Amino acid sequence: MQVKRCLTVLVLVLFAMGIVAGCGTNNTNQQGTPAPQGTEILVGLNCELSGGVASYGTNAANGAKLAFEEINAKGGVLGKQIKVLERDSQSKTDEAMNVSADLVSKGVVAQIGPLVSGAVAACTPVMNENKVPLIAPAATAPGATVDEKTGQTFPYIFRACFLDSDQGVRMAEFAYDTLGLKTAAIYGSTSDDYAKGLAKYFKEAFEAKGGKIVANEGYVTGDKDFKATLTKIKATQPAFIYVPGYYQEVSILIKQARELGITAPMGGGDGWDSPDMVTVAGAAALNDTYFTNHYSVQDPKPAIANFVKAYETKYSKTPDSFAALGYDSAYLLVEAIKSADSADPVKVAEALAKTKDFPGITGTMTFNEKHNPVKSIVVIEFKDGKLVSH
Amino acid sequence: MPSSKRQWLWLLINIVVLAGIFTLVQYMIATRMLNQYYQINLAAMAINIILSVSLNLINGFTGQLSLGHAGFMAVGAYVSAICTKNMDLPFIIAIIAGCLAAALAGFIIGVPTLRLRGDYLAIATLGFGEIIRVILQNIEELGGPAGIVGISRLTTWPYLFGAIVFTIIIIQNLINSSFGRAIISVREDEVAAEMMGIHTTWYKVLAFMIGAGLAGLAGALFAHYFYIIKPETFNFLKSFDILVMVVLGGLGSTTGAVLAAIFITVLTAYLQAFPAVRMIIYALILVLVMIYRPQGMLGNKELTRKTFGRFWGGSA
Secondary structure: OHHHHHHHHHHHHHHHHHHHHHHHHHHHOOOOOOOOOOOEEEEEEEEOOOOOOHHHHHHHHHHHHHHHHHHHHOOOEOOEEEEEEEEEOOOOHHHHHHHHHHHHHOOOOOEEOOOOHHHHHHHHHHHHHHOOOEEEOOOOOHHHOEOOOOOOEOOOEEEOOOOHHHHHHHHHHHHHHHOOOOEEEEEEEOOOHHHHHHHHHHHHHHHHOOOEEEEEEEEOOOOOOOHHHHHHHHHOOOOEEEOOOOHHHHHHHHHHHHHOOOOOOEEEOHHHOOOHHHHHHOHHHHOOEEEEEOOOOOOOOHHHHHHHHHHHHHHOOOOOHHHHHHHHHHHHHHHHHHHHOOOOHHHHHHHHHOOOOEEEOOEEEEEOOOOOEEOOOEEEEEEOOEEEEO | OOHHHHHHHHHHHHHHHHHHHHHHHHHHHHOOOOOHHHHHHHHHHHHHHHHHHHHHHHHHHOOOOOOOHHHHHHHHHHHHHHHHHOOOOOHHHHHHHHHHHHHHHHHHHHHHHOOOOHHHHHHHHHHHHHHHHHHHHHOHHHOHHHOEOOOOOOOOHHHHHHHHHHHHHHHHHHHOOHHHHHHHHHHHOHHHHHHOOOOHHHHHHHHHHHHHHHHHHHHHHHHOOOOOEOHHHHOHHHHHHHHHHHHHHOOOOHHHHHHHHHHHHHHHHHHOOOOOOHHHHHHHHHHHHHHHOOOOOOOOOOOOHHHHHHHOOOOO
């Protein structure tokens, strides 16, 4: 009985500690959003560090942290050091909103993240209400920066990546113009808006150029066997196969396509960007496959080479697109703080909207009136397991 | 003091305490003493309380292991969101519609699955919860995988507080009625209960429906607080989150479910600041509680004024 009571007390104490600890942070910050004073500028990182899309969030957060470290090593911005508040949104939309409210209450100048468009949409009202800018490294949905009902641009939401429509169009141009292929089949994921969007824009652009779509099939996330549909597609003899989706399924799909003797070139979007592609599909199967991406690790430009080297030294892995976009988001923010000559969130947002010819890792960016960056899209080819950019 | 008079006195005290809590929080929100972050966590806490208390009715009191609670929450969330967003109905009607739709879903799912027991029932409900999610994912009119965006924020503290009180009163009164005794007898021994003339399937389905309807209530409040709902929010992990609260609080203890919901919400919010070790600490706490307190925080006991009296060594 005595032991039992002790344990009850222990559990209750643990519980109380949780509450006290939760409240403890309350005392350190005041209500509203005071402009950060003193020697530090606070920047919030609201990324998916655990849960379903943890790899995106973790890599983007790593990229952004690397950028801020570089900036701090060079003496910071406006003579102040940048302090990063890193928070985990657990790949959940409600947590993302919760986190952004927390960051805003701590007085951050801006928030970087979340990565997924839905989570950005959840944060949007909080950011607009409190007038704190949000830079979404990889939210590709058209509605992320624009209120779809009124057509008004959200004044405090920005993104560092291109849109799904741009990617689909770029691949259609590449297949039709560069590779000179006139017929194509589409076999993409139907489980998410990302892949559906790519398929739609590819189809529109390819047909507008005079190409013909001979088959339009779909799979769902988690599928492991694509042979039945691939056989069907093979019968229509497409010159090109567009496979918008994520690497988990695409890698298996390509392997099975090659096993069935489909030799047509295949293409996809940035969802292909993973080292797992080569490990699962094999270097030989991946020959003659292409995907649109934010940047190429092999790019010899000094800025990119330096970034890749610094990232590899710090985290012992190759930076993917999300890392590069996180890195760019951080520099975008710092440039805006510099040109606003202030760490006041409202002024920084105004400066961000005016960003012009910003030299990023993922291309030179200029924000248009919808807060979308106008920039180039790289097409990358798998050549014997190595990435080659076009 | 005659017992009826005493009961009235306690009822009065309860009302005064509840009104006090309500007014205090309302005052703190009105004067901005609670900033937005704390308000969001308060809402999350309230929604979690409703979810865990309602799942406790199914899992704790009726003894039927259901893993599809997030699915019913999704039904409530979607139906209520459509009501306010597309049909411009008042929020209260949207909430009621969400509850009823979720209860109906509970009925449809409950009738075939509640013939199963134990693990089989768990798998079947898990499957049905996923079916709801996948159906929502494939209805383009409901936004597909991207879900419904731009729901107006109508959930306020009075709604949240009212919903908690409503849920707890409904469930406590059910438990202490002949219905409650019937479902507890089903939990303790289904064969014996049937022998005593209790229509076990009927009671199980009824408990399942009420639990599902209240999950729909939580879903409606959730949709109108967090602006955006998408099918992925209501996956089986969400069901597990709720189950963790119920098991942590103690199967068959309403106060335990409430305490655990508060505890988990606070813990999640607190651990946001430690992203790297968050899952480890979270899991560790759960493991420790399960090792040293396998019956949950409160077991199947309730936290009543008597418990408090005993704890302080006095008499209530």
